Amino acid sequence: MALQSLDIKQRSATTTPSTQVRETIEIAKLIDVSACIGCKACQVACSEWNDIRDEVGNCHGVYDNPMDLTAKSWTVMRFTEVEQNNKLEWLIRKDGCMHCSDPGCLKACPAPGAIIQYSNGIVDFHQENCIGCGYCVTGCPFNVPRISKEDSKAYKCSLCSDRVAVNQAPACAKACPTGAIQFGSKEDMKDYAAKRVTDLKERGYEQAGLYDPQGVGGTHVMYVLHHADKPDLYAGLPANPSISPLVSLWKGFAKPLATLALAGVALGSLFHYVTKGPNEVSKEIEDEIEAEDKEGAK
C-alpha cells in the first residue's frame, strides 16, 4: 500500500517525474544464507504482520512449505541439497521480492500508480490501482509477483513498507532467531556483508560473496552466499538478472514512436484531403453513363 509518509521516487505508467526534491537514505535487507537454519520464523512473521493466512497445503515430502510464492505467501524458504567440495550442503534461501533499483514490474505495469518505488528503494504494489493484467509478472526477472485467484490483483513482499515508514525493521528481520536477516541502510548492510564474507572465506568458502546484482541496478534485498560464483545452486537464483530485452523493447522507446507514427497517419490523411481534394467520379464518366441511359430510353 502506498504510504504518504514515504517519498515516491517512481510510479508505474507515469511519464512525468515523481517527487525528486528530498533524498532519503537507501535501505536494504540482507539475508545471510550461511546463517539461516530454515526455521521459517520469517514466513510466519510475514503472515502474522501482514495478517494473511495462506491455505494449509499438503506435504510434498520436502521441507519447502508452501512449495512456491503465492498471493498469500510473500516469502518462502527454498531448500536445496547440493554437493560442493565433496560435501553435502543444505542450502536454504529465503525467496521473495528483491526490491530492484530498476524494477521490471514497475516498468511493465500499464496502470498509473499501481506500482511505486519509494526513494528508500522499496518497490510496493498498490492493489487499489492494480487492474490484474499480470504485466508485472512478465517484467520481473525473479518470478516474484503472484496474481490472486480471488481478486485478480498482484501481490508480493512490501518489505514491510508500513513498518519501515515508522522506523521499524521488516517483520521477517525482527523474527529471525539467528540474525540471518539484517536490516538497515544499504551502506551499512554492505559493510556488514563484507565482514560476513571475510569470515566465510576464512572458514574455507573461498567464493563467498554478496549478491547485489547490478543488471537490475542493485537490489534492496541482498544475499550473503557461500558460493557467490554459483547463485544458481540456491534454488535457481539467477546469476545475472536483468530486465528481458523483450520487455525493454515492449515498454521502451518503440511505443512513443509508434504513437507519433499513428498521429502522422491521421494528420497525413487530413492534409492529403485538404491539399489534393476528394477523389470523385469524373464528369466524363458521369456523362457517359447519362448518355447510355438516354440511349436505353429510346
Place this chain on the structure above:
Amino acid sequence: MIRDPKDLKRYEPRERANHWVVGISFILLALSGLAFFHPAFYPLTQLFGGPTWARIIHPYLGVLMAVSFLGLYLRFKHLNKMTPADKEWLSKAQNMIDGNDHDMPEQGKYNGGQKVMFWAMAICMLLMTVSGIFIWRAWFGLPVELVRLGAVVHAAAGAVMIGLIMVHVYAAIWVKGTIRAMWYGTVTRGWAKQHHRGWYRQVTGK
C-alpha cells in the same frame, strides 16, 4: 439518399453485417488496447467502465474480432488474389495518391492497394490472435518467455493494424461514393466504371 434502381450491388447484407461486426469489435479493441499501450491513452479505459473492466473485456472482444474476421477472410480471399494488373497498379499508386487516376490500369472488384490491405490485415489478425492468447492470463498460463514475446508482438501488430485501418477508413472517405457500399451495399455505375472498370464490365456486361 435516393437509390437508383440501376445502381450496382457490391455487397450482400450478410457481408455488410459481417464487416460491421469486425469494425465495431476493432474500434472497441483499439480504444481499450491503446489504453494499455501507453499511459497517454489510459483515460480511454473509462469508456469501458474503468481500467479493470477494460482489462477483462478486451480479450473477449478479441475473440469476437478473430472469429468475425475469419468470416470476412473466407468470404473475400478468392477475390484478393494478386494479378499482374495489381502489380502494375501498385507501381503507379503514387499517381493515384497525387490525385491523378487517369492512366491507372483497369481493376476488378478490388485494386492492388485493397488487396495489399486485405493480406496485411489477415497477417496482423493472425499475429494479434496468437500473441493475444499468449498474454491472456485469465485463461492461459504460458511460460514467461512466451508471454514476453507475445506482449511485444501484440503491441507491434496492434500499432500496425491501427495504422492500416486509418488508411482503410481514409481511403473510403477520400474516394467519394464508397461508404454507401458499406451501408446499403450498392454503388453507382459511374463509381464502378471509374474505379473498378473490370468489375463494372463483368457485372454490367458492357
